Amino acid sequence: MNGTTVHRIARETALQFPAVTVDQPFGPDSDVFKVKGRMFMFLAELDGEPIVNLKAEPEDSGALRQAHPEITPGYHINKRHWITVTGGDTITGGLVEELVLDSYRLVVEKLPRHARPVDPETFGTTAPAR
Template identity: 55%
Template sequence: MKGTTLQAHARSRAAELPGANLEHPFGPEWEVYKVRSKVFMLLTEVTGEPIVILKAAPADGEALRSAHEDITAGYHMNKRHWVTLSPGGSIDKGLVGDLVTESYLLVVENLPRAERPVDPDTFGRVDCGTVR
């Protein structure tokens, strides 16, 4: 996936998430997406290519880095809790959307219950029960 497409998919998914806001606290070269003032995604090109930086559970981040050459430790972030998506061939649109959503939910689940814009245990889950 090309860098501009990678970032476009990430932006598009973030725009769909309740309570997500775009800020530029580090200047115009950094897009910082937050939910209730907590960062869940950063986009930049300061590395020379368009990248997306997302929060990830440590075990998930390790598995993602092993499975995808275009996923590395978080650029300028805690290497255990953040990953960087770079342009290349091993990441598709679906994976980008899933990783943005997961990053968002990791942040939401650590917010006080009264501040959560969604329930992180049920958001995006489809009820597979019988239809009445």
Template identity: 55%
Template structure:
């Protein structure tokens, strides 16, 4: 997958998520996706390379970094809880969509129950059960 496809796939997925909003708090070079005011995805270019920065469970983040050459610690974020995705032959649309949805669900899990746009334990796992 090339860089523009990486950004398009991630953005398309994020825009389908209930309650997701795109903001530009750091200027036009950063696309920041939030749910209920909490960041779950950032997109920018790091010296000319498109990247997607996502929240990840620390154990899963470590496993992903070991398994994929194009997944590294979160750029300008907490390296334990965030990953950076770059385009590459081992990165496909399904993986990008899965990681974006996982990041969203992690953020929703930490929202007060009344603010959750979806049930994070069931959303995106086959049954799209809303709260």
């Protein structure tokens, strides 16, 4: 999957979530996605290539980097808690959607309970069969 498609899927996924806003505090060439004022995704270009920065659990980001050469420590951001995703052969639409959802939930989880637009434990999961 190419980087432009990664950007498109990440954007479309994030915009489906409750209480998401997008602004451009770093200029018109980058979009920052926030939930209740806290960043969970950053879309930009690095050397002409689209990149997506996402929040990730440190133990998960190590495994992701091992499995996907297109996932690296967060560019220009905390490398322990953020990853950067670029286009490439091992990146799928489903993976991008999952990483965006995980990033959103991680940020929502840190919000005060009264400010959370969703329950981070259950949001995005499929309801169990009855």
